[in-house]
Amino acid sequence: MENNQLQKPHAIMFAYPLQGHVIPFVHLALKLASKGFTITFVNTLSIHHHIRKSQPSSADSNIFAGARKSGLDIRYMTISDGFPQGFDRSLNHDQFMEGVLHVFSSHVDELVGKVVHSDPPVTCLIADTFFVWSSMIANKYNLVNVSFWTEPVLVLSLYYHLDLLRKNCHFASQDNRKDPIDYIPGVRTIEPTDLMSYLQATDNISTVVHRIIYKAFEDVKRADFIVCNTVQELESETISALQQKQPIYAIGPVFPTGFATSMVPTSLWSESDCTQWLQTRPHGSALYISFGSYAHVSEEDIVEIAYGVLISGVSFIWVLRPDVVKSDETDFLPAGFEDEIKGRGLIVPWCHQIAVISHPTIGGFLTHCGWNSILESIWCGVPLLCFPLLTDQFTNRKLVVDDWRIGLNLCDKKPICRREEVAEKINLLMSTGDQLADELRVNIKELKGTLKNTLTTDGSSEKNLNQFINDVKTKVQRRLG
Template identity: 80%
Template sequence: MENNHQKPHAILFPYPLQGHVIPFVHLAIKLASKGFIITFVNTQSVHHHITKSQPNSTKEDDIFTGARKSGLDIRYTTISDGFPLGFDRSLNHDQFWEGVLHVFPPHVDELLAKMVHSDPPITCLISDTFFVWSSMIANKYNLVNISFWTEPVLVLTLYYHLDLLIKNSHFASRDNREDTIDYIPGVRAIEPKDLMSYLQATDNLSTVVYRIISKAFEDVKRADFIVCNTVQELESETILALQEKQPIYAIGPLFPVGFTNNTVPTSMWSESDCTQWLSTKPHGSVLYVSFGSYAHVSKQGIAEIAYGLLVSGVSFIWAVRPDIVSSDETDFLPVGFEDETKGRGLIVPWCHQMDVISHPTVGGFLTHCGWNSILESIWCSVPMLCFPLLTDQFTNRKLVVDDWRIGLNLCDMRSITREEVARKINRLISGKLADELRTNIGELKKVLVNSLTTHGSSENNFNQFINDVKIKIRKKLGTVTLKHNGPSFNNA
């Protein structure tokens, strides 16, 4: 049995968005269950929203208390993202991300300087790929540098080869080319409309988002290892091509298992319980509608979706985040909509998504195509109606609709109409096409389930990753003196 000083101690830094925190929590649990000591770092703002959303919680609460009771060594701390808690990060988008780019890294450095002599010493840094400081921090404190990618490897590969897109004028040109992109290693062909939203604009090299992407995807090339929340069989060609450049491990889907299901809170909004309402509906008849925890929808878009739901006649649950249009626009549903859909429609501010889509009465998901939502839909065999809004969601839609054929496209960068919404909802929920989608997604679910079995690809990759990390730690501790004037480590 390893004693504490022989156990790897990883410090985890998720990006300060709910869709990134969730897979980081599951990675922390998976690593801890394999004998790692974990220190998990949330921003004070993310922690504040999570604890505020929990009934009977206090700001001092530790989200991993339940996991520790089961014997896992997961420690928890918070740091400032550079802004006060009351600062509206959603409304002041660019200002906030400038802070993440410039103000947040010194807070990380300060925390590591304090913690590097913890018992046992921290040996691994696991940070979100979108952070720009990972290699600098890892080098300074002599840590194994692990980049955790929470989206499909297709998206990682496109960002990774930004230089090729620029060179071929498919990005950052005054007049971006619109022909097929067929020169990215591991990507057979992709249309410009299927690139991430940040790569579809022209002349945007000065934006804060581009500066983050540019720095982050140069930095990831210096990582010792990249782990990804995807499955080898879903993206084998793309993964193999990237593996020629760096060690990369597909270890997804990262879902809660056993005791951890719902015991580690990650939601930044209070969750409504919809199970009783769902139980009153026929099998496979309900459409679940949610556009995730971050993206915004125009007021007109919300209205057309509402009228489309009305016209479709389908029962639905709609998770309408209070800031879905904007934090200062709270009155956005059409007048009388809730009354007209009473009984067959349930509108909630937020809910536990897995509880809803795993319910047998749910037959479809109108989604923004966030990667967590896609993996959860496949796991629950729920076909999707795709309405991507920003970032990787457009590329994810391509995988769902074109490559895997487990969903329908709502619209392509056009304004949506209520008639189209109603028609597509009905095609998704019932009929020949709906049956085909269900068959396809059922086959894909088997791939996910098999990957997590004892000899499945994700389990094998995860074990290989752990072995490789331990070898790297031993090499680092045996050969290098810490660069911040701390003690040198000798071979154990």
Template identity: 80%
Template sequence: MEKKTPKPHAIMFPYPYQGHVNPFVHLAMKLASEGFTITFVNTLSVHHQITKSRPEMAGDSIFTEACKSGLDIRYKTVNDGFPLLFDRSLNHDQFVEGLIHVFSAHVDDLVGRMVHSDPPITCLIADTFFIWSSVIAKKYNLVYVSFWTEPALVLTLYYHLDLLVKNCHFASQDNREDTIDYIPGVRAIEPKDLMSYLRATDDISTVVHRVIYKAFKDVKRADFIVCNTVQELESETISALQEKQSIYAIGPVFPTGFTKNIVPTSLWSESDCTPWLHTKPHGSVLYVSFGSYAHVSRQDIVEIAYGLLLSGVNFIWVLRPDVVKSDETDFLPVGFEDKIKGKGLIVPWCSQIDVISNPTIGGFLSHCGWNSILESIWCSVPLLCFPLLTDQFTNRKLVVDEWRIGINLCEEKLITRDVVAERIGHVMSGNLAEGLRTNIQELKKILENTLTTHGSSRQNFNRFINDVEAKIREKACVCHTETGPYDTEKLPNLNGVNRPSN
């Protein structure tokens, strides 16, 4: 009698930052809606921050409400190697070292204990930035899916790191500054538009560089890559990548209709801005946020603050307490909050979906995180771009140069209040603002269409599910007919690290 193929069961590991956890949660919900069993794994630190911002959860799974609708989503936490009170922001490099050397051993232990769950785990879905995914997937005979949460342009630049090195645009004693026109699927890009880590000229042996080197070798061993982007927005880049590997553009992965997610993911308590917004005219408010992770210099904060005052616009400004650094919380100009009464609202955190979907929002001064860009397009909100690190500079190129749905806050290295005020004016009103809104409304139509039954993202998602299920069946057949079920204890431990004891 033929052995029945088990129900697909994917274990999912998001990178432990807000901007990565959010799309992972959305993907988990989409897969569970298609019949997958999901085991979603957050670090203890991320879970602690979420529950701290939502005390009513009292230790519940973040998927409690989702499971009430019949979705089979289990929830686990795993130690990232550091105490809960360890400041991961202030000690960034040490934290990333821990993710490489300690966290991976805890993941190995968890997966090893869950391969015999009911139903058994058959698929590993891990953030592309993890360097251990292919090793663990191979060890436990799992289908390995790499989930890329940023645009395909950024993925393909990292993917072809060897070409950048060969042509002396990266890792050279004197990096070339001419146009890069040899990356498959990328027409041309200037060095200034590369991700910040690839523009480094002094030290390219940092822990982040080591993660990049290893992660983008590892991703080439993935069975499948899913990408939170849209085929129509990056068709040439995606097509070129598809010649190398199976990659599926399934974005945007946020809930259809842009409704607020029923799964709590915010790492900070959210302020309710809706009553204040209701007092403002349609399209009159500028939303300002630098995301959940990036830091801004005190001097830039001061110039932006005075620029907001000079512009005269209404604004909501999300200022995390650690936006400069976690041990410096007094960074606004003296008396600033008194001067903005009636015009501005400063909050430590909010539900971005609730704010930018409000009709009073007319523009978004953004760090150009990829989630923020997709959300802005969905809400037809033009962008004022202020990239700070990593992929944000490359994302800016798409927004400003390719799609023309936003403008730069400042081309110069030094930000000045006068330029800030001028650019705010350009994005909030006038002919330039109208042009941006026209362009972004066209992109919104593309996003809406791609999620319909016959849209590219829906079709790609269906194809991805079918291909994963076929690969699971293939692995199950090989495992049982050739060697019998894997004896994981006989396989080598990851990186030579012994599993933690229970």
């Protein structure tokens, strides 16, 4: 037993197979490995294939090769998600999610069984909160069960208290209440329209995504620890309320502080280099536009935004994934748009986002409100124009626009988005000397300072991470004893 207690902690990590989840998982793996953990990081074969395909110049199939060369003990494995390589997971979303719900756990079980007796033995499971099997796997192999939440704690708390939303008929009733929600512990009054998109549904609440949510957020209540990619100072009330129920640690932002270049590739697409274009523009003059790695946008909205960008006259970089409307529809921009924007706009299929928004040329970010994008924008001091599309993005928008006042709504009367309003909001966000725009910049500069302070030696996130590591080690020793 003495030898066991002296062994390094060894965590096996399973990221949810979406880029927005893989990125913080990779960053957490690097953080824990730098603090003495052995890590076995598991990607699905599909995610691995996309990352490798996006890095044609790299000969190494281990995405953590660079991290290992720098002395970090990170092992890398891949696992089947139950579907063949050529299966279009985006086009067949529901079928894919059914596989994640019902089939994936058997592959996880088999893999954990093979590696649990490695040297050093696996002692800890770190799985995305949206997985439904974490407690089952952890119990079977006597592992400390850690749930990693990659979104704001506000979103976690709303899912965590689904029973209260049901009981009060704000969710899953025949006619959901429209009045404000004021009974979730640690959550200030919130409008039903600010709930995650899946909780706003009124017609079909038995979809595969709903079934995953119901099961995952019962399972998370059995976790030994919950770690969150958020900041104590930004969500203190909500975190404190949840801490009454379970050990929860705000350790964000988990990205490395020198993160414009990463030693671990995580992009699912080849990245265009925008540096040359950025260097030809005045500081603060260009708008960055991206709708993330996953959500789809209607063709009507794309067209209205495109015309709004044209009318605004602002310089811009627009990341337009080929599948942003649908994976089988790639011709969605207005006729002649690309000719019209020559000289002031750059359209790319994908880019290294942080390298772009950290450049002084970028003065604003038109975003879908993904949580990674919001944290990166705060870190770079870039105010936001919010266009939420899916899931947590509607709740994230509330934090950005209503609570922290670091951004504006792109369309105040969604779902209808009109080009004139798009142009007006872009010009407002990018203006200097306007009272509201200046206030946004002051607020985001303040939050930027808060984020940077949390990662210092005495910062809340650094202290919480160290406390989490100590608590995991204590729990492991008790189990071994």
